[in-house]
Amino acid sequence: MKVTVVGAGAVGASCAEYIAIKNFASEVVVLDIKEGFAEGKAMDLMQTASLNGFDTKITGITNDYSKTAGSDVAIITSGIPRKPGMTREELIGINAGIVKTVSSSLLEHSPNVILIVVSNPMDTMTYLVHKTTGLPKNRIIGMGGALDSARFKYRLAEALEAPISDVDGMVIGGHSDTGMVPLTAHATRNSIKVSEFLSEERLAQVSEDTKVGGATLTKLLGTSAWYAPGAAVSSMVQAIACDQKKMFPCSAFLEGEYGLNDICIGVPVLLGKNGIEKIVKIELAEAEKAKMQESAEGVRKTNSLLTL
């Protein structure tokens, strides 16, 4: 499998690193607009190959899309990240132009590629790719929920004082501080509902900490996070490469599912060799349904800022 990562910054390099370490792809091409930057990152990463025991070939290129030809999967991380105090939505002006150009350049050389959109505001950028490329909806996947769910599990394990491997949970909805919908009623520890162990107040706190997970890190780091985003993307790419039919919450184009139309937003999907193999419909509690609708309103508000 050939994977292209556009953007060799913090998230892009982390994606390339985790994909290589997991050793399921034959080739990873990293592309950046900044002269020599992707080449440098790729060389540095390749010098970890003998130490980390992977055979994936990583190459870096400056803005030459012909080198991405024949990619099976491409990950779009190009664009600016937020600074402390900023929302993801504030990035739309610059990132929309970048995502539009990058997706069309990728498709010119890899007409069968599956696109994973990471750049923020992610749900709106995923919608933009839908509207401007005309690709079938199974081949456009937004990454947000996989990361938010990992953050949810981290917070749940912390509250439960349990190892993370004991914990399961999912976050759906928009990938924003106010739009995320952590499914606390469905979260479990070894198949037992976490509500058996945690008070309503503690669970509400876990939810809040999850929703501001990205902002908390941005404040600490001065820019947005990269390790967990890179790991989340690599798991999604692995599910596609190995046709795992594995379930992740991803931003997908909806046509009636969850009562929503003409929007990309986080819902559970199965990822396999065709990208989104299926949108999984689960029964939500009334409160969760209401939160999902509210979240969709927020995403639509950001979508309305796009000039399509």
Ligand SMILES: NC(=O)c1ccc[n+]([C@@H]2O[C@H](COP(=O)([O-])OP(=O)(O)OC[C@H]3O[C@@H](n4cnc5c(N)ncnc54)[C@H](O)[C@@H]3O)[C@@H](O)[C@H]2O)c1
């Ligand atoms: N969806 C998520 O869960 C999630 C998580 C973390 C970050 N993000 C988003 O991912 C994006 C990247 O974050 P980062 O921390 O890696 O930023 P970064 O600044 O470290 O890297 C971005 C890279 O994109 C490159 N770039 C800019 N325009 C380009 C173009 N036209 N073509 C190719 N490369 C171009 C830049 O040169 C830079 O190297 C941001 O928009 C951030 O908000 C999303």
